[in-house]
Amino acid sequence: MSQSEPYLRITGLTKKFGEFTALSDVSLEVLEGEFICFLGPSGCGKTTLLRAIAGLDIQTYGSVEQAGKDISELPPAERDFGIVFQSYALFPNLSIERNVGFGLENLGQSSEQVKKRVAELLALVGMPEQGRKYPAQLSGGQQQRVALARAIAISPGLLLLDEPLSALDAKVRVKLRHEIKQLQHKLGITTIMVTHDQEEALTMADRIVVINNGLIEQVGTPEQIYREPATRFVAEFIGAMNFLPASAGDGGEIRIGKTPVRVQGVDLPEGASALLAAIRPEDIRVGEGVENCVDARVESVEFLGPFVRAELSSEMDAGPLYADFSANLVREQSLARGSELRITLPADSIRLYPA
C-alpha cells in the first residue's frame, strides 16, 4: 500500500523583505482534506507563509506544489484557492448575493445557475434569505459567513483563512469556530488557517504548524503539540508551563535544585548540562505518589472559576511552582495560603529543554 501523495508540498521556502528574512527555509506537507493551522505570535511569518501559498507575496526561494503541480511562480489568478481575510474584504457596494456570486459569474454560468448556487451557499453558511442586504447591514459574524461562502463558491481545491475570527467577539468566535470546522469536514476541502489564538488552533486543526521567527518550531496534532512540545518556545507559547532550572544527573535522572527527579519518555538534550524541566500546572498532583514527591507550601491562590491556580514554594528550592487544583479538591483539603502539602511531579509529565 503506497503512501498517498501530499496535496500541498512546500519545500525550502524563504521569503525576504529587503534585508529582513520573514521565512527561512520552511518545508511542509499538507494532505488532502486536512485542516491545518499556522500558529504563532504576531510577526512570526505565518501570514507571510499563507500569502506565499496564495501567490500574493511570492517567496524569494523555494517551491510550492499543489496537487502535483509546481505553482511556485504562478500569480494568484492562476492558482486554485479561495481566501477569507481578517477584514473579510467584502465588496461594500455589492449585495450579499452579488458578493457570493462574484466568482461564479466569471465562470460563465447562466444567471439561473448562479442564483441557485448562491442560494445553496448562503443556506450552507446558515444565512438563507439574507442575499439582498449589503455587507454594512450585517454583523461581523454574518459578514464572516458571507466571506466564507464567497471563497468556497467556485469550489477551490484549497481554502485559505487569514485570521478569520480575530475581529469577532468571544461568543461569536466560539460558535463560528465550530461551524467552520463542520463545514470544512462536510466539504472535505483542504484548509489552512492562520491564527495567533492557541485555543482556536487546538480546537479546530487536524495538525498545527507552530511558527516562530520565520522558522517552523513544530508540526503535530493538537494533542502532540500540547503534550509533547518539541521546543521551549512551543512549551511556553501554548498553555501554561512551569520552567524549573535543572541539571543532568545519573541514570536518566535529573536534579531540580538538590532534589533528584526521575523523568520518563524524554531524552536528555545532547551536550547540555544546564537544563530546564517543564511541567504543566495541571499535571502536578496533590499527595504522595510513587516517585518525585516533595514537600510544598501554598504561597498564594488565585481563583479561576472551575479551578484554582496555586503558587507553591517547594523543598526543591527552584523558584515558584504553579499548580492547578480543582475547586473541589481545594474545598476538600481546605487548601489556603500557608497550607503545607505533599505534591507529586509525575515522571511522564516532565519535559526537558536546554536552558
Place this chain on the structure above:
Amino acid sequence: MTATTATAAPRGRPVRARSSRDDRQMLAFMGVIMLYLVIALALPLYAILSKSFQNKDGEFVGLANFLEYFNTPALTHSIQNSLTIAVITTLISVSIAFTLAYGLSRSCMRFKGTFKVIAMVPILVPSLLPGIALVYLFGRQGMIRELLFGHDIYGPIGIVISEVFFTLPHALIIIMTALSIADARLYEAAESLNASKLRTFFTVTIPGARYGLISAAFVVFTLTITDFGAPKVIGGGYNVLATDIYKQVIGQQNFEMGAVVSLILLLPAGIAFMVDRIMQRKQVALLSARAVAYEPKPSPLFDWIMFAWAAVVSVFILTILLTCQYAALIKFFPYNLSLSLKNYQFDLMDGGGWASFYNSLELAGWTAVVGTAVVFLGAYMVEKGKGFHAGRALFQFLAMLPMAVPGLVLGLAYIFFFNAPDNPFNFIYHTMAILVISTITHFYTVAHLTAVTALKQMDPEFEAVGASLKSPFYRTFSRVTVPVCLPAILDISIYLFVNAMTTVSAVVFLYGPQTSLASVAVLNMDDAGDIAPAAAMGMMIFYTNAGMRIVHGLLSRGVLRKTQSWRNR
C-alpha cells in the same frame, strides 16, 4: 553571498514570479499614462531648460542668458518683489485662515455652513477678479479710495489684498483638516490637569495643527509667487517674476529670457513644494492614530467673537465679489451708474467675445472628463499594479511634479516643445487639444492625490479576492473600485472643471485665434481698458462654476443615494 548572514542558505535560484495577464495589462495602462506625463510634462520642461542655455538662433551659449539676467537690475529686482509679496501674503492669509478655521471648528457660532460656503467663493473665480474689484473700490475713481489714505492700490498693496483673497480658501481647507483631527482626549486631559485655556491652546492646539499650518503657509507661498493674474491687473509698475515672464514672452518676444525667469521662479516654488510634501507626510502619521473627535462646548463670549470675525472675513470676500458684479452691471462708472447688461455684450469687445466663454466651457468639460479618467486610471494602476518598482516610483514623481511647476512656466515650456517644427505633436499647437492637455497636466497633482487617497482607503485585499475568484482586474475595477471611489471621482472632476474655467497662467501662452478663453478674455479686456466687460466675463466664470458646484453637490448626493445605499446601515 549568504555566507556572512545568519539565515539558512537558500536553496537554488531565486523564484521569479511570473506575471499574470492582469499584471501585464495594468503595466501597459500605466505605461501609456506615464508616456502621457513624459510628453506633456517631462519633455516640455526639458525644452525650457535647454532653451535657457541657448540664444535666439538656438545655439548653445552656456550661462550667457543667466549672466545677462543678473546684470539687468530691472529684472533681478523682481526677485525681491516676488519674495516680499509672497511672504507678506503668507503671513496675512494663514493668520486669517487659522483664526477663521479655529472659529469654525472650535466654537459653537451660528451660520458655520454659510461662512464655509462664502470662504470657498474665491476658488470659483479667476485670480484676476479681485484686482478688478480693487480698482473699483480703491482705484483713481474708486468708491472708497479715501480708506487708503493716499496710498496707491496699484502696486504691492493691491497685489497682497488680491492674493489674500485668492489663497484664503486653500489655506482654510488645509488648516480646517488639521484642526478637525484634534483628539478630544488631549483636551479632557488638559482640563483635568487644570490647565488654563491659553495654556491648552499653546500646548495642545498649536502643536496638533502645526504641520497643517506649515503646509498651508507653503501652499499660500507657492500660489502667490507663481500667480500672475493679480500682479497683472493691479500690480501697476511693481514687477514680479510671474509678470516678467509674461512681458518677456508676449511683450518682447524674448523667449530665452522668459525661460531664464521661469527657471528662477521654479526654484522657490520647487523648494516650497518639497517642504510641503515632507510636512504632509508627517501630518498623515499624526492622523493614523485613532482619536476621539473633539466637540466644542458653547461659550457665549468666545462664540460671539468668532462669529464677528467670520462675518468680517465673509464681508471682505463678498465685497470683492459683489463689487465685480456691480461693475459688470452699471453703464459707465463713475459717470452713469444706471444698470444695464451692455457689458455682457462681449462680441462688441476685443478678447474673443462670447466664443471665448463657450471655448472655456468646452475646455472645462474635456478637462473634467478626460482628466478624471486619465488621473484615476493612472492612480489605480500605480497603486494596485505589481512589479516594475522603478517605473512606479518614476510615475509617482511625475504625478507630483506639476504642483511645483508654475502655470506660466508650463505654458512657456509647451511653446518650446510643441511649437518646435520637428515635433511630431506640432499639429496640436493652437488647438483645443493643447489647452486640454496643458490644463490636465497643470492640475494633475491634486487630482492624483485625491485619487490615491481614495484608493488607499479601500480594503487592500479587494484585488486579492478578485484574483482568487478568477476575476480579471478590469471587472473588479469597474464593479467595485469605481463605484466605491465615486465620491472621489466626482470631486476630481469638479476640481478640474473649476480650475479649467479660472486658469490663466498656462493657457495664456497657448490659446489660438479660434480657441480664446473666458479667463484670457478677462485679462485681455482688462489690458485694453475694458474693465467693466472684464468684470462681467469674470462673473460669467463665477456663475458657471457656482452652478457646476451645485450640480456636483446634487449629483454627488444622488449618486451616493443610488449606488451607495450600502453606506447607510
